[in-house]
Amino acid sequence: MPVSRLTADKKGEPVESTLEARAELFQDAMGFGGLGRDQIEKLAALATLRRFSKGEMVFEQDQPCQYFHLVATGLVKVYICSSSGYRMTYLLARRGEPLNLIGPFTGDPRFLCAEAMQETQVAHIPRHDFVGFVAQNPILFNNIMAILSKAVDSANSRLIDMVEKRVEERLIRVLLTLLDKFGAEIRLTSSELAELAGTTVETTLRTMARLRSLGIIESERGQVKIIRPASLKNPERLPLWV
Amino acid sequence: MPVSRLTADKKGEPVESTLEARAELFQDAMGFGGLGRDQIEKLAALATLRRFSKGEMVFEQDQPCQYFHLVATGLVKVYICSSSGYRMTYLLARRGEPLNLIGPFTGDPRFLCAEAMQETQVAHIPRHDFVGFVAQNPILFNNIMAILSKAVDSANSRLIDMVEKRVEERLIRVLLTLLDKFGAEIRLTSSELAELAGTTVETTLRTMARLRSLGIIESERGQVKIIRPASLKNPERLPLWV
DNA sequence: CGTGGCCTTGAAGACGCTCAATTCCGGTGG
DNA sequence: CCACCGGAATTGAGCGTCTTCAAGGCCACG
Numbered sequence: 243m244p245v246s247r248l249t250a251d252k253k254g255e256p257v258e259s260t261l262e263a264r265a266e267l268f269q270d271a272m273g274f275g276g277l278g279r280d281q282i283e284k285l286a287a288l289a290t291l292r293r294f295s296k297g298e299m300v301f302e303q304d305q306p307c308q309y310f311h312l313v314a315t316g317l318v319k320v321y322i323c324s325s326s327g328y329r330m331t332y333l334l335a336r337r338g339e340p341l342n343l344i345g346p347f348t349g350d351p352r353f354l355c356a357e358a359m360q361e362t363q364v365a366h367i368p369r370h371d372f373v374g375f376v377a378q379n380p381i382l383f384n385n386i387m388a389i390l391s392k393a394v395d396s397a398n399s400r401l402i403d404m405v406e407k408r409v410e411e412r413l414i415r416v417l418l419t420l421l422d423k424f425g426a427e428i429r430l431t432s433s434e435l436a437e438l439a440g441t442t443v444e445t446t447l448r449t450m451a452r453l454r455s456l457g458i459i460e461s462e463r464g465q466v467k468i469i470r471p472a473s474l475k476n477p478e479r480l481p482l483w484v
Numbered sequence: 485m486p487v488s489r490l491t492a493d494k495k496g497e498p499v500e501s502t503l504e505a506r507a508e509l510f511q512d513a514m515g516f517g518g519l520g521r522d523q524i525e526k527l528a529a530l531a532t533l534r535r536f537s538k539g540e541m542v543f544e545q546d547q548p549c550q551y552f553h554l555v556a557t558g559l560v561k562v563y564i565c566s567s568s569g570y571r572m573t574y575l576l577a578r579r580g581e582p583l584n585l586i587g588p589f590t591g592d593p594r595f596l597c598a599e600a601m602q603e604t605q606v607a608h609i610p611r612h613d614f615v616g617f618v619a620q621n622p623i624l625f626n627n628i629m630a631i632l633s634k635a636v637d638s639a640n641s642r643l644i645d646m647v648e649k650r651v652e653e654r655l656i657r658v659l660l661t662l663l664d665k666f667g668a669e670i671r672l673t674s675s676e677l678a679e680l681a682g683t684t685v686e687t688t689l690r691t692m693a694r695l696r697s698l699g700i701i702e703s704e705r706g707q708v709k710i711i712r713p714a715s716l717k718n719p720e721r722l723p724l725w726v
Numbered sequence: 727c728g729t730g731g732c733c734t735t736g737a738a739g740a741c742g743c744t745c746a747a748t749t750c751c752g753g754t755g756g
Numbered sequence: 757c758c759a760c761c762g763g764a765a766t767t768g769a770g771c772g773t774c775t776t777c778a779a780g781g782c783c784a785c786g
Contacts, residue, residue, distance in 0.1 A: 322640045322641075322643070322644055324644045324648055326648060328644060328647060328648045330640075330643055330644055330647065332640065344629060344632060344633045344636060345633075347625075347626055347629035347630070347633070348626075348629060348630050348633050350633070352633070352637060353637050353640050353641065354640075376625075377622050377625075380619050380622075383589070383618075383619070383625055384589055384590075384615075387586055387589035387590060388589070388590050390586060390632055390636075391586045391587075391589070391590050391592070391594070393636065394586060394632070394635065394636060394639065395594060395595050397636065397639040397640060397643065398564045398572075398574065398595055398596075398639060399564075399595065400643060401564070401572055401639065401642060401643055401646065401682070402564055402566045402570060402572055404643065404646040404647065404682070405570060405572065405646065405682045405683075406566055406568060406570045408741070408742090409741080409742070431763090431764065431765090432764075432765070433763095433764075440643070440646070440647045441647075441742075441743090442742080442743060442744085443764085443765085444742090444743075444744085444745095444765095444766085444767090445741095445742060445743075447764095447765060447766060447767085448742095448766085448767085450765095451765095451766080451767090461765095462765095463750080463751065463752090463763095463764065463765070464764075650773070650774090651773080651774070673731090673732065673733090674732075674733070675731095675732075683774080683775090684774075684775060684776085685732085685733085686734085686735090686774090686775080686776085687773090687774060687775075689732095689733065689734065689735085690734090690735085690774095693734080693735090703733095704733095705731095705732065705733070705782085705783065705784090706732075
């Protein structure tokens with residue numbers, strides 16, 4: 243329940259970086275395809291890197307948005323936090339993934355927080371610089387809308403899952419998603435998986451124990467390994483409740 | 485479970501309308517503030533009106549997006565539908581509210597469906613015309629992002645509610661939202677309220693019976709009337725489970 | 727006047743949360 | 757090197773909330 247509190251106004255430590263390295267980052271980043279090299283460098287010139295230790299907040303809930311954030315190295319989890327302290331992880335972002343596509347446009351406080359899960363570096367662009375740049379490169383509109391489209395569909399799909407799917411199915415879906423993105427070896431604790439699936443640690447553990455006894459996964463402290471992904475993909479054919 | 489099926493390719497009946505009337509519509513519409521009269525009329529010139537009877541689909545799930553849709557009269561519900569037939573209402577749109585802000589940009593099929601809840605007229609703009617117009621009026625991009633921002637926050641907020649709030653609290657939240665938007669007399673069936681709150685008809689009925697016995701609402705067939713909104717707004721102070 | 731949709735209520739049962747106790751592991755400090 | 761501590765994993769028991777199934781009544785509309 244207690245969330246680590248750091249200085250609210252200034253987050254992370256500045257990191258030296260070359261324009262070249264930053265351009266490289268934006269070159270491959272999600273949502274920036276279709277830009278010429280000159281524009282990429284212009285964007286890179288607006289950015290600065292900051293480093294965050296494990297557990298540090300990149301930005302917090304209910305604070306006005308100052309920067310556009312793009313992960314350079316490491317891993318960041320973006321989550322929503324209810325008044326009672328319940329957390330629900332929304333996104334696990336690694337190199338090249340933006341943390342807040344909407345925030346910079348309105349500047350308003352939102353529900354989301356972002357927290358570094360490892361030693362991490364994040365590129366910051368002042369929000370007005372970012373919005374101005376997008377206005378000059380309308381192709382970014384389409385890119386951004388495409389990403390938002392997926393984000394909204396994903397949120398809606400999770401909503402439906404919360405209503406009609408049992409924890410087991412939701413957890414399997416989480417595992418499959420992580421498998422696609424990070425490979426078969428997933429370095430997350432059960433508590434982190436629980437926040438992704440929208441359930442409690444205990445229920446997650448119990449469900450994982452069942453999957454383990456079926457030989458579908460292996461798990462040790464802070465790590466899950468998917469052994470037989472095919473068994474997860476056909477939940478209809480394999481009655482997991484056995 | 486059975487959803488009314490109509491012709492898939494052509495939906496609704498064309499309706500004659502004056503350019504003036506359409507310009508009037510876009511003038512007040514959500515997301516089109518800040519445009520000059522000339523641009524409004526240019527937009528109106530791209531649009532055509534179509535009428536839909538109660539229960540008719542304006543667009544369906546998993547079909548490519550052809551048009552941008554804006555409600556002119558009546559009421560449309562936008563919902564997501566799971567494979568097993570579970571529906572979750574996402575938006576109740578009346579005059580001036582857009583049905584699909586994202587779809588036109590990507591054109592891809594999405595999860596959403598839209599269904600007329602009354603006799604309704606909807607303005608259609610071919611998606612490429614709409615996207616081209618937005619590109620020429622970048623202020624619209626900010627407007628759209630502002631709306632999407634609210635939509636995403638709302639979806640996230642509902643996700644949290646689904647996990648940690650009981651049906652009663654979710655239903656109260658739905659009622660308060662409807663109160664703000666439509667006033668104290670809400671013309672919806674319990675089944676429709678259930679799809680908004682993410683629960684079943686029976687549970688909705690039971691909860692409404694409790695609220696009714698407390699004198700907070702009155703309800704008859706297909707209609708709910710909120711008598712003491714203040715009692716709903718302080719759910720902490722009034723123990724509803726009494 | 728019949729039929730279908732909507733409202734109502736009861737009873738049973740399942741799913742998952744909460745609380746609690748225990749073990750295991752890694753890191754830290756003496 | 758060993759002891760301690762905090763976080764993580766595990767497992768059990770109890771129970772509350774909702775869903776599900778079922779049955780009946782009411783109202784409107786054709």
